[in-house]
Amino acid sequence: MANEIEARIRAEAKKLLESSEVTLVIGWEAGSVPFKTSPAFIESPEDVERLVWNPACTNNLAVYLTEVAKRARVGIVVKPCDSRSIVTLVQEKQISRENVTIIGVTCPGIVDDTALKKAGVRLIDVLAVDWNGDSFNVTTGSGKSSVLTLDAVKEGCRTCAHRAPVISDVSLGEMPDANPLPVEPMEGSFSERREYWANEFERCIRCYACRQICPACYCTKCFADRNDLKWTNKHVGISDNWMWHMGRAMHLAGRCIGCGECERACPMDLPMMKLNREFARHVEELFGYTPGMDPEELPVLGQFNYDDKDPNGH
Amino acid sequence: MADKVIAKTDLRKWLAGMAADHDVIAPIGREAGPATWKDINGTQDIDITANQMVMAAKEFLLPVHDVLFRFHTRKGEERLEVPDLTNKSTVMIGLRLCDVRAISVLDAVYYNQGPFRDAYYAARRDKLALVAAVCDDPRWSCFCTTVGDLKEWKLGADVLITDLGDKIYVQPVTEKGEGLLQGDFFSSPSEDDVRKKSEVWANLLALPKRPFAGKDISKIVSWDDPVWEEQARKCIGCGICTFMCPTCSCFDIQDETTGSVIERYRCRDTCQFSDFTMMGAGHNPRPEKKMRVRQRVLHKFKYQVEQFDLIGCTGCGRCVESCPVNIDIRGIVSHIAAEPL
Amino acid sequence: MSIDTEQMKIEMQTQNPYLPQLAVVEKIIKETWDTKTFRTVFLDEGLRETFTYEPGQFQEVSVFGAGESTFCLASTPTRQGYVEFSVKRVGVVTDALHDLSEGSIVGVRAPFGNWFPYEEWKGKDLWFIGGGIGMAPMRSILNFCLDNRSDYGEIATIYGARTPGDLCYKDEFDEWRKTSALYLTVDAGDENWLGNVGFVPAYLMDLAPKPENVIAITCGPPIMIKFVLQNLKELGFQDEQIYTTLEMKMKCGVGKCGRCNIGTKFVCIDGPVFSFAEIKDLPPEF
Numbered sequence: 001m002a003n004e005i006e007a008r009i010r011a012e013a014k015k016l017l018e019s020s021e022v023t024l025v026i027g028w029e030a031g032s033v034p035f036k037t038s039p040a041f042i043e044s045p046e047d048v049e050r051l052v053w054n055p056a057c058t059n060n061l062a063v064y065l066t067e068v069a070k071r072a073r074v075g076i077v078v079k080p081c082d083s084r085s086i087v088t089l090v091q092e093k094q095i096s097r098e099n100v101t102i103i104g105v106t107c108p109g110i111v112d113d114t115a116l117k118k119a120g121v122r123l124i125d126v127l128a129v130d131w132n133g134d135s136f137n138v139t140t141g142s143g144k145s146s147v148l149t150l151d152a153v154k155e156g157c158r159t160c161a162h163r164a165p166v167i168s169d170v171s172l173g174e175m176p177d178a179n180p181l182p183v184e185p186m187e188g189s190f191s192e193r194r195e196y197w198a199n200e201f202e203r204c205i206r207c208y209a210c211r212q213i214c215p216a217c218y219c220t221k222c223f224a225d226r227n228d229l230k231w232t233n234k235h236v237g238i239s240d241n242w243m244w245h246m247g248r249a250m251h252l253a254g255r256c257i258g259c260g261e262c263e264r265a266c267p268m269d270l271p272m273m274k275l276n277r278e279f280a281r282h283v284e285e286l287f288g289y290t291p292g293m294d295p296e297e298l299p300v301l302g303q304f305n306y307d308d309k310d311p312n313g314h
Numbered sequence: 315m316a317d318k319v320i321a322k323t324d325l326r327k328w329l330a331g332m333a334a335d336h337d338v339i340a341p342i343g344r345e346a347g348p349a350t351w352k353d354i355n356g357t358q359d360i361d362i363t364a365n366q367m368v369m370a371a372k373e374f375l376l377p378v379h380d381v382l383f384r385f386h387t388r389k390g391e392e393r394l395e396v397p398d399l400t401n402k403s404t405v406m407i408g409l410r411l412c413d414v415r416a417i418s419v420l421d422a423v424y425y426n427q428g429p430f431r432d433a434y435y436a437a438r439r440d441k442l443a444l445v446a447a448v449c450d451d452p453r454w455s456c457f458c459t460t461v462g463d464l465k466e467w468k469l470g471a472d473v474l475i476t477d478l479g480d481k482i483y484v485q486p487v488t489e490k491g492e493g494l495l496q497g498d499f500f501s502s503p504s505e506d507d508v509r510k511k512s513e514v515w516a517n518l519l520a521l522p523k524r525p526f527a528g529k530d531i532s533k534i535v536s537w538d539d540p541v542w543e544e545q546a547r548k549c550i551g552c553g554i555c556t557f558m559c560p561t562c563s564c565f566d567i568q569d570e571t572t573g574s575v576i577e578r579y580r581c582r583d584t585c586q587f588s589d590f591t592m593m594g595a596g597h598n599p600r601p602e603k604k605m606r607v608r609q610r611v612l613h614k615f616k617y618q619v620e621q622f623d624l625i626g627c628t629g630c631g632r633c634v635e636s637c638p639v640n641i642d643i644r645g646i647v648s649h650i651a652a653e654p655l
Numbered sequence: 656m657s658i659d660t661e662q663m664k665i666e667m668q669t670q671n672p673y674l675p676q677l678a679v680v681e682k683i684i685k686e687t688w689d690t691k692t693f694r695t696v697f698l699d700e701g702l703r704e705t706f707t708y709e710p711g712q713f714q715e716v717s718v719f720g721a722g723e724s725t726f727c728l729a730s731t732p733t734r735q736g737y738v739e740f741s742v743k744r745v746g747v748v749t750d751a752l753h754d755l756s757e758g759s760i761v762g763v764r765a766p767f768g769n770w771f772p773y774e775e776w777k778g779k780d781l782w783f784i785g786g787g788i789g790m791a792p793m794r795s796i797l798n799f800c801l802d803n804r805s806d807y808g809e810i811a812t813i814y815g816a817r818t819p820g821d822l823c824y825k826d827e828f829d830e831w832r833k834t835s836a837l838y839l840t841v842d843a844g845d846e847n848w849l850g851n852v853g854f855v856p857a858y859l860m861d862l863a864p865k866p867e868n869v870i871a872i873t874c875g876p877p878i879m880i881k882f883v884l885q886n887l888k889e890l891g892f893q894d895e896q897i898y899t900t901l902e903m904k905m906k907c908g909v910g911k912c913g914r915c916n917i918g919t920k921f922v923c924i925d926g927p928v929f930s931f932a933e934i935k936d937l938p939p940e941f
Contacts, residue, residue: 032634032642032655033454039548039639059639063550113635124454203347205378205582209552213638225589227747234568234581236378265638267554269346382673385719385762392760394674423911428924430909433671537938564913567673567906569722576719578673583912591914593904594724594746597877599917599941613916620919 005105005172006053009077012103012170013048016075022101025075026064028057035116035126035138039064051077055111055136056129058154060259062086062215069095076100079107081156083165084257084292085215091299092255094218104168108134108176109153109160112264119152134176155273156260159183166293186278197275201241203268206234210262210272211248216255223247245275253279254300257292315486319507322480324499329407330356331497336443337404341368348558351406362408362447363477367632370560371406371413375420375438378582382434382567385576399437405494407445407475411518412458412630414446414470416560422622423563443490446471450514452521455631457644460524462625476511483511524644525653532616535650537608545646546604548639553584555633555641556610561626564590585609611646672909675717675762676702680755681737686823687816690788691753692729692741695761707732709770710796711900711928715908716740717762721751725905727792727927728766733802738765741791741823767908768927771796771898773803776870780808784883786815786855786875790823792900792927793874798827801834810835813862815855815879817842838862856882859890866891872898884931894932901926901934901941917941 013025029040029050037056042048061076062085068074078086083104089095113123116138125141136148161180165171186193208224211217223231224244232243249272256276263272283289286309289300320328332338333356340360341349348367351374354360384395417439424435446468449456458464468474472491476483483503486492503511556562566583569576583590586606592598600606614626627643634642648655682694695716697703708714708728717723724746730739744753755761773796781800785793793812800807812835816822819841831837840851840858851858856879864871871892873883880899887897903915903922915922918938929937 031640032645033640036640038641041547064547124452126454203350205557207553207557207584208587209550209554209638212550212552233570234566234583235570235579236581261638265552265554267348267558267636271346387719392677394677396671396674428910428921430670430672430911430924432909432911433673563911565906565911567723567912569717569720571720578717578719578723580906580912583906583914585913591904593902594749595743596745597902599903605940612918613913617916617919 006051008172009053009103009105010048010051012172013042013051013075013077014045016101017042017045017048022073022075024068024072025051025077025103026061026068027051027077027103028053028059028061031056033123033126034128035111035113035123053077053105054130055109058110058112058261058264060085060213060215060261062089063213063261065089065100065215066094066218069099073099073101075103077103077105078165078168079105079110080162080165081107081160081257081259082215083167084162085259087167087292087295088216088255088257088299089218090295091297092302097295102165102168102170104165104171106164106171106173106176107157108163108178109157111136111148111152112154114264114269115152115154116148119148121146121148134178154260155263155271156258159277160258167295183277183281185281186274197245198238198242200270201245202238204236204241204245204270205268206236206241206244207267209265209267210270213261213265214252215259216252216257217248223251245270245272249275249279252276254283254287254289255291256280315489315492317486317503317508317511318484318495318500319478319481319503320484320500322482325362325482326356326359327499328497329354329360332356332405332494335403337402339374339404339406340408341366360408362475362482363450365451365453367453367635368408368410368413370558370630370632371409371417372420372560372563374404374406375417375435375442376424376563376565380434380565380580382578382580385578387574387576399433401437401441403441403443404438405443405445409444409446409471410449410458410630411446411464411467411471412456412628413560414444415458415462415467415628416630417444418467418470419561419618419622419624419626419628420563422618422624427621443472443494444470445473445475445491445494448474448476448511448514449518450477452518453631453635455634456521456629457524457631458629459519459521460527460644461627461629464519467628476514478507478510478514481507483507485511524648524655526644526648526651529651529653530619531647531650532619535612535616539650541646541649542604542608545641546602546607548641549586549603549607550639551586551588551603551606552638553582553586554636554638555643556584556586557582558632558636560628560630560632561614562610585613607641611643614643615647615650672764673907675715675723675764678761678763680757680759680761683755683757684826686741686825687821689744690741690823691744692739692823693752693755693761694730694737694739695763696737697763698760703736706738706765707735708738708766710773710799711770711792712766712768713792713908713923713927714738714740714763714765714767715905716748716752717764718748718751718755719760719762722748723762723764723906724748724752725908727795727900729791729794731795731798731802733799738763741788741794743788764908768923769925771872771928773799773806776800777806778808778868780864780869781810782864782869782871783810783812783814784855784859784871784873784875785812786879787817787821788823789873789875789879790814791874793872794824794827796872797831797835801831804834808868811838811862811864812836813838813840813855813858815840815842815858815875819845819848819850854882855879856886859883859886863890866893866896870896870898874900894935895930897931898928899931899934900928903941 025042028037128139130137342352343349424432472488474485565580618626677698678695684692726740906912910924
């Protein structure tokens with residue numbers, strides 16, 4: 001499945017560049033090690049051979065659009081989650097739909113190095129990670145291949161209910177057979193949850209990778225960077241770390257499409273998806289809204305209806 | 315100074331003995347994230363050869379929140395209160411040789427550069443002993459042997475330890491280190507122990523070098539190399555590479571007011587953020603991402619080479635491993651050196 | 656003057672360079688609509704006597720709670736007992752400084768950085784070419800040279816600002832004119848303005864100093880420096896004859912925090928004063 005789709009991605013990208021419909025195609029290319037890929041910026045038809053499609057294509061490339069799609073028309077290869085980021089960006093008027101040509105690929109889930117490690121793979125031995133139908137083949141040093149099941153996907157993919165792009169100009173791949181885990185409400189009493197999160201937030205080093213990797217975090221001046229109004233201090237400690245993560249989670253409520261890139265990027269492995277999913281669950285319950293589905297729709301927290309439910313029951 | 319061995323079952327006794335007159339800190343892992351340096355005081359088991367990523371030693375020498383002083387503002391009683399810098403002597407156990415080297419780089423900046431010595435760093439450094447483990451299981455991102463000479467690096471440690479399975483081979487490097495090897499649980503190594511230890515060391519030295527090893531790119535690097543723009547396009551401008559880096563130590567200084575007391579502290583900052591060099595009036599000497607990408611690489615492979623005659627990169631691989639977009643400093647340096655990765 | 660740099664280094668290393676000395680704001684002069692000059696005096700009387708610095712050096716000034724910022728010392732060490740610095744209102748700390756009243760307590764860490772090589776300049780003519788707030792570091796060396804008037808040849812100053820109202824140090828113009836030449840220029844005059852109207856680099860060409868035995872010192876906005884430099888070259892000045900001070904964002908002032916490097920040079924310890932011969936070797940990142 002993979003090679004065929006990879007070939008079609010390259011062909012589509014080539015077409016777009018040759019016809020000058022776009023000046024740039026953003027996709028994934030091979031990384032510096034076999035179990036990683038890296039974002040690729042392809043500007044000439046000869047370079048499309050660099051593009052790859054394999055289970056390590058984790059980056060949500062929509063993060064680059066706010067920078068490049070303002071100036072020119074660009075092509076972009078997206079997974080379903082990435083396509084929902086584009087919908088959000090269009091809804092919030094950060095990019096214009098006309099400025100992006102979307103090559104959408106269906107996706108059974110992605111593996112990142114954390115997922116591989118959890119599956120017991122020694123990363124130093126990995127020679128290749130490929131598709132095997134809707135599962136993954138991991139080839140290691142001795143030439144042996146092991147097949148990983150869909151349990152070994154990156155954290156963001158585990159509960160993903162969207163396996164085909166919601167918006168695209170070219171769509172590739174067949175609908176995979178993948179059963180997402182249900183999103184359960186956060187466990188524990190209020191004080192237990194508070195203790196759990198205090199313990200997690202404590203190790204945050206405030207590198208802001210979660211923000212920088214996130215397509216929805218496009219503010220030109222983040223509240224955390226303001227030094228005139230100090231919403232949060234630079235103090236790395238529980239109080240300001242708490243303010244940072246809760247502030248970010250609140251800003252993402254009704255906007256986060258759950259790609260899980262923040263959690264993957266976090267060098268301290270903070271379980272940010274737990275928080276994002278909880279907020280998403282509340283938004284779904286209160287407003288019946290799933291973010292990133294329809295570019296024509298207004299953002300859920302950017303509108304007001306008289307029959308909106310009040311979470312406090314007033 | 316004589317080499318010794320200690321049974322792994324006695325490790326705790328050794329640590330507890332040291333803990334009597336030192337703070338003993340070691341990397342303590344948890345299920346998620348890199349292991350962090352914790353005060354163990356001999357009460358915890360440590361796995362000195364764990365393959366988990368460990369936060370850099372700067373976590374101790376330059377804490378993420380480092381109070382410089384407190385200013386008391388009550389009218390007529392204005393005064394500065396300086397934190398007590400006469401801390402207990404500390405033993406860091408479980409560093410790798412790359413971490414030891416990183417401390418040498420930090421010493422060059424914080425201890426020896428220019429007319430000023432950093433009082434806070436110096437207070438911690440003066441009373442610090444380093445017990446370094448010889449790696450027997452390098453990570454996929456490691457390239458220490460490519461950027462330096464481990465035989466020279468190990469001289470920065472006070473004690474070297476090598477895992478021999480059921481025992482640990484212990485070599486004092488300095489007198490300070492020898493002073494730590496007290497107790498009847500130490501014995502003389504057998505010939506077999508010496509042979510095994512030498513094997514581990516030889517294996518580490520044999521870690522394949524990248525083709526750019528030994529090439530001094532400080533002389534050949536081009537300011538306008540297209541690689542800066544290429545990498546900058548991928549770069550999302552987070553600070554992970556520098557936050558995880560054992561030699562990146564740039565900081566910000568901030569004030570925080572609680573009641574009538576103002577705390578001035580320093581915290582990590584990074585050349586990867588555009589605010590880092592942005593001046594009040596709006597001028598920014600490094601406004602573009604490619605300049606910031608270039609700054610990180612050249613600071614290590616050119617500026618520090620010219621300033622201190624040492625490469626500011628220790629090949630620990632933390633930035634390689636953590637970068638969310640797979641910007642690989644080994645690839646950048648290979649490109650500049652015109653060598654394959 | 657000989658300085659035992661090794662001895663100085665040892666003394667500095669035993670100090671804690673992050674601790675400010677408390678000082679009281681003795682006088683605030685409103686220079687323009689957005690710039691004030693502050694005169695501070697150390698609370699410690701001993702320090703008031705012993706504290707000295709060199710023209711061109713800088714200091715870190717704290718408004719406790721708001722933070723700390725870098726300012727060049729705009730006064731001259733020939734006038735002991737106080738220091739002065741000029742502050743243009745641009746951000747959080749400068750806002751806080753502007754809100755201070757006389758008698759307020761600030762923190763001062765000083766002096767840092769290198770200074771103008773005034774010893775080497777003895778016997779030469781000096782041309783100071785400044786624009787806007789860039790006049791602040793030049794005021795230090797200008798007043799220093801005027802206080803040692805017999806050491807130098809002709810001294811002339813070209814000073815430009817956007818409008819007459821944007822000129823700082825107006826109270827001192829008469830004093831400067833007594834023993835040196837002062838050429839003022841503004842980008843746009845008003846009904847009372849009788850002086851030159853035009854940019855500093857153009858005025859420099861009108862005045863056309865001859866380069867023989869002359870040192871030119873220029874400080875101001877980057878765009879002004881760029882054209883002043885071009886014009887000085889056209890007038891025949893060599894790079895070694897031209898000096899400036901570079902401005903970068905700083906936090907520590909002592910070569911540790913890592914923001915003010917231009918390639919291998921740290922502006923806080925290798926600068927802020929550079930000759931253009933030195934600047935030519937720096938990467939273009941300032």
